[in-house]
Amino acid sequence: MPATLIDGKAIAEQINAETIVEIARLKNQCGVTPGLAVVLVGENPASVTYVSMKDKVCARLGMHSERVSLPATTRESELLANINNLNLKQEIHGILVQSPLPPQISEEKVFAAVSPAKDVDGFHPLNVGKLANGDPTGFVPCTPAGVHELLIRSGVRIDGAHVVVLGRSRIVGRPLSLILSQKAAHANATVTVCHSRSRNLAEICRSADVLIAAIGVPGFVKADMVRDGAVVIDVGVNRLEDKTSDKGYRIVGDVDFDAVSQRALLITPVPGGVGPMTIAMLMHNTVRAARMQHGAS
């Protein structure tokens, strides 16, 4: 029996609806409109698309948004000065610096320059440390937080399950492994982090109750890497050339969807799975940041 699809778009809309309620509450309570600033350096086409999508969702939810667009030649010090301005700006509660950054700029320094209180991407080392420590006062990165919500709202039992995370990036794999292995409700998983250097990868993947692919290789997860009845979450967003498409490309995930969906119990499609969740969690984090900055309950 083919797998049931996890509808990321529908679940993201559910979260957006909750966020709209939160925004209204904050306006009533403190007269505050949550504000998000997105910093874009250069014109990477995928980044431009993401940033526009974020702007649109902000507008739709009734949030304030600003965009700071800088040329690809921007010096690190200029970017840091821009971030510092946003740190000080009262109307801005959340700051996101779109990755990837041009090579003359250190991501490490940029992530550490965003005020931890406005770090709605959760990449500041202080927020990463809080996540690792199980301290809920920090911000959790949006994509892994979105995967977590997808699992919870799809009724997947995480407690005691074996979760295999393919990929150890600071944006997805690493924080996901921290979230899911935490001593907390909707967590308590046994988590294995695999990566390009792992031996016996297929065997380890086959032992997963929940398999999460965030490795950035189109169709990497084949049917023989998935056990019958597993839950498969595909975080991959890969552009493949496609001359039959208007855009000249199509987006595929890290999972060989057609084959794997014959074995899995639940599976996320690409697009329409994890993608919409990332933006929904960004909005959620921004409203939470505004609430915390204004001392609202």
Next chain:
Amino acid sequence: MPATLIDGKAIAEQINAETIVEIARLKNQCGVTPGLAVVLVGENPASVTYVSMKDKVCARLGMHSERVSLPATTRESELLANINNLNLKQEIHGILVQSPLPPQISEEKVFAAVSPAKDVDGFHPLNVGKLANGDPTGFVPCTPAGVHELLIRSGVRIDGAHVVVLGRSRIVGRPLSLILSQKAAHANATVTVCHSRSRNLAEICRSADVLIAAIGVPGFVKADMVRDGAVVIDVGVNRLEDKTSDKGYRIVGDVDFDAVSQRALLITPVPGGVGPMTIAMLMHNTVRAARMQHGAS
């Protein structure tokens, strides 16, 4: 064939000898003697023993050490004030607050109060975040750093190996999983974090090339949880009542040593395995802190 013992005492002395060279270099270069402050709240007998051992090793290596002893009834604000004094004190380069703390005091707040530059225990969220991000400018907690050195100096190949860590504490299991799965030399392991809620624990442990027990249960790891030829590291330090001993107790690890050592290739004893490494890494971290605070190379 029974396992070869990993001699933690000998490896710790090797590291101490390297630290002595570093201390001499720092004295010559900057006229600085590295200083460690240990804060002890209450009189937990195990804590008193640890703290005395740390004092002794400091003295033996030619380091400055101070002890701040506070009663078990100390208020959180008093402890924080003491930590702040040490943060400001020039002769002190490293600060360690001995766990466990009495119940009226939040460990979270105490760890976050130690200046990150003097946090030689590596528990400040900023240092935890740096570790998770693979940023080498922070401090790594002493026990997991010691386990890492034990593996490296015993010639264990970590790259690509499957390491199973039993336990997810912020002091041992969690940071170890971060260290060993990093994209770096002597790392790149596939790491599984297990804990009290894990299902199929024995089966997962049997799949380990390297099994690390840090779960705090005497003799928890039985022979049938270890595959032939595995490397077994026992981080457990458990006091068992023993009327035949002068002290009235003896120290045992988390591994059923007699049985498991018949299957393993390499194994650490308790005591004399991981224990001495923790103190050696504390001294190493303190000298590094002094070097960084004085801008020495």
